Amino acid sequence: MYRLKIFTHFAAAHNLMHYEGDCEHLHGHNWKVEVTVCAQELDQAGLGIDFKILKARTKEVLAQLDHKYLNELEPFNQLSPSSENIACYLFGQLSACLNSANVAVEVVTVWESDQACASYSLT
Numbered sequence: 001m002y003r004l005k006i007f008t009h010f011a012a013a014h015n016l017m018h019y020e021g022d023c024e025h026l027h028g029h030n031w032k033v034e035v036t037v038c039a040q041e042l043d044q045a046g047l048g049i050d051f052k053i054l055k056a057r058t059k060e061v062l063a064q065l066d067h068k069y070l071n072e073l074e075p076f077n078q079l080s081p082s083s084e085n086i087a088c089y090l091f092g093q094l095s096a097c098l099n100s101a102n103v104a105v106e107v108v109t110v111w112e113s114d115q116a117c118a119s120y121s122l123t
């Protein structure tokens with residue numbers, strides 16, 4: 001099994017719901033996003049999946065969030081836009097467009113600062 005990872009980022013505003021403290025108020029982050037996929041086999045070029053495809057699909061998904069106020073968007077109009085929930089949301093969106101017989105999204109990690117991140121995976 002092969003494991004591939006890309007790093008990318010998006011910028012957005014949010015406020016945590018059901019939270020008492022600074023983060024209940026509107027503020028923003030430059031979130032860094034790590035997407036890890038596994039591939040069972042390589043193609044003739046030696047690729048599990050072309051990084052270009054991985055980056056392009058991820059960019060399309062993140063475009064829905066980039067420079068937005070997350071609390072106005074589904075599902076974050078009902079679900080607190082924590083790093084945990086954002087990682088889970090991105091995992092679902094990316095799995096829907098990347099998973100195949102050969103490739104599966106394994107982990108999505110969202111860094112809201114250089115010191116703090118949350119990951120979502122099925123196991």
Ligand SMILES: Nc1nc2c(c(=O)[nH]1)N=C([C@H](O)[C@H](O)COP(=O)(O)OP(=O)(O)OP(=O)(O)O)CN2
Nearest residue numbers: 016022023027028029081082083084112113116118
């Ligand atoms: N488990 C989580 N905890 C917190 C999250 C989260 O998504 N998951 N999010 C926040 C807020 O978004 C907040 O913006 C971050 O607050 P904080 O960690 O205090 O960030 P600072 O940059 O202000 O860090 P300091 O070390 O306090 O300066 C909060 N918690």
Ligand SMILES: [Zn+2]
Nearest residue numbers: 014023027029
């Ligand atoms: Zn925040």
